[in-house]
Amino acid sequence: MSNVWIVIEAAAGRCTKAYLELVAPAQTVASALGASVQALVLASNDADATSAADALGQQGVGAVATVTDAALGQYAPQTYADAVAQAIQAKSPAAVLFYGGPTASDYAPRVAAKLNVGLVSNASDITVDGGKLTITKACLAESMLLTQAIATDGVQLATIRPKAFDIADGVAAATPAVEAIAVTLTPSATSLTSVEATKVEGISLEEADVVVSGGRGLQAPENFNLVEELAGALHGAVGASRAVVDAGWRPHSEQVGQTGKTVSPKLYVALGISGAIQHLVGMRTSDTIVAINRDAEAPIFKTADFGLVGDAFDIVPKLMEKLKN
Amino acid sequence: MAKQIVVCLKQVPDNTKLRPETLTAMPTHGVDMMMNPFDEYALETALRLKEAAGEGSTVTLLTVGHESAKNVLKKAIAAGADAGFIVDGNDVPAGDGLATAGVLASAVTALVPEASVVVCGTSALDVSGGMVPAMMAEKLGWASLTQCKEVTLNGETLSAKRVSELGVETHAITGNAVLAMMKCDYELRSSNIKGVMKANKTQLPIKTLADIGATVTAGITTKQLAQRPEKGDGKVIEASNGTTDAAVDELVAFLKAQKLV
């Protein structure tokens, strides 16, 4: 029986628990193709490979293949693409799903080009139609939905949009059978010389279940304590509009929108944000959107599930007060 | 040493003027079009690299698509690029990353053979493929890095800062490379009258696939473009002049009902 792979970049702290979101779409694809799910773990040492295999077993993944090579310890797109392409050639999986974060989005296209096969990216839904992977994805800055299918023969590749699929609860754990795949990696022309960890206070914006964002309506950088406190009360992360990033009130790492981050938390709260299209594209796929703005005509209210027309400085302290009770 | 730099520019629908209800296929022309936003950062990065590399360096623009993309190329020439080519995209399936990357790689080899750096955007706003730059690098046998926010030239070595789940990574690059930019800390420079005049005089030759020796491998089939299902109308209530408390209570009840608090 053939396999559907989910790729786990277990080297150098790249993969997070969010990678387990790949399990559900892989099961959908595997059952449609009459295949089974196997994880391909990329690691630089045996300890990382083993702990990744354990985490996968907890999520019910019963089969793991590993590529372990010291060269994978430093991320280089050529090395990673080489490792995955060689593993695919050795084992011929039917399909390979990647987690569409900054790592696989960078090297998966190289895998596709090396093997001369199609890749569909950023899938928020995935099915199989006539044996071909068929995905639905956001396009035109999140405003419409595009359906695409793989057109080539052989292995089918897809990257999955972060947060599009849920990690299943209460799955029976498995003890995965582990198989090692040998590859011969050639040196890469890029070398990672340093990583400056961006200051993440608490929860990262992309992974947070709740995001509270502030805009120019907060009137001064010091008033962002209101945003921080509400985010704290809701166990969420802080986001910002570009207006306040451009004004130097907040770092670009917090910017949500077309030229910032795309988030889709369970709850998005917009404080003093007008709702310009370039902001909306970064958050409109959030499950629930709450907007607080003193202008009843602000476009953010068209996207909001619940809107309060009023002064954030009046509303937010009351909201926190009532949330405490 | 002088460097020959290529920038890949794509014209995309202007999403601020888009009317989703009128679209059944991804438009490549015929609606309000603009330079892909990330490509503006690619262009500015390339212009900076050209200045850093010094005398004799050039920036050449490539686009695969409709002839109306000349407007986007003109804007880029006005900002300081030297030359540009349009590769007729009629036979290249729109938004197919594998097909487009193969054609662009052939275009670099045929039209700018001395090129050592290609700068792109990280993803195009229309299809959001995010794959052309790295695929093109693989086809050329070059290095690649995407999601870059800065690329600099230190002597002969290129160095790129890219944003990942770990933070900001710095990579040193040897040899030829394709670099894909996202939002940078700098914006595209504005153009002056002299630039605009130069842009109007610059020829932007249209090349066929045969001219550049390109063949097309389709990677994907596009099935449909659809509107997002409408969200049910949200509730908007007044929260001022004495109604704040009641309104906030209602919000809290709503959040509780949704199991969000």
Ligand SMILES: Cc1cc2nc3c(=O)[nH]c(=O)nc-3n(C[C@H](O)[C@H](O)[C@H](O)COP(=O)(O)OP(=O)(O)OC[C@H]3O[C@@H](n4cnc5c(N)ncnc54)[C@H](O)[C@@H]3O)c2cc1C
């Ligand atoms: C190419 C391009 C890319 C862009 N990318 C992005 C992006 O990635 N992200 C992004 O956010 N923007 C982006 N923008 C900018 C975008 O167009 C808007 O300018 C920006 O989002 C506005 O930010 P804002 O809502 O904070 O400010 P404003 O539009 O000034 O809105 C402030 C709001 O606060 C309200 N307000 C004022 N006082 C109060 C109060 N006391 N209580 C409650 N409400 C109050 C006002 O009614 C108003 O609606 C981009 C623009 C361009 C051209």
Ligand SMILES: Nc1ncnc2c1ncn2[C@@H]1O[C@H](COP(=O)(O)O)[C@@H](O)[C@H]1O
């Ligand atoms: N048809 C095209 N012509 C020129 N450049 C393109 C084209 N398609 C994609 N690119 C480049 O590749 C980048 C990423 O595009 P994509 O992979 O389609 O999201 C864009 O920002 C452009 O720099």
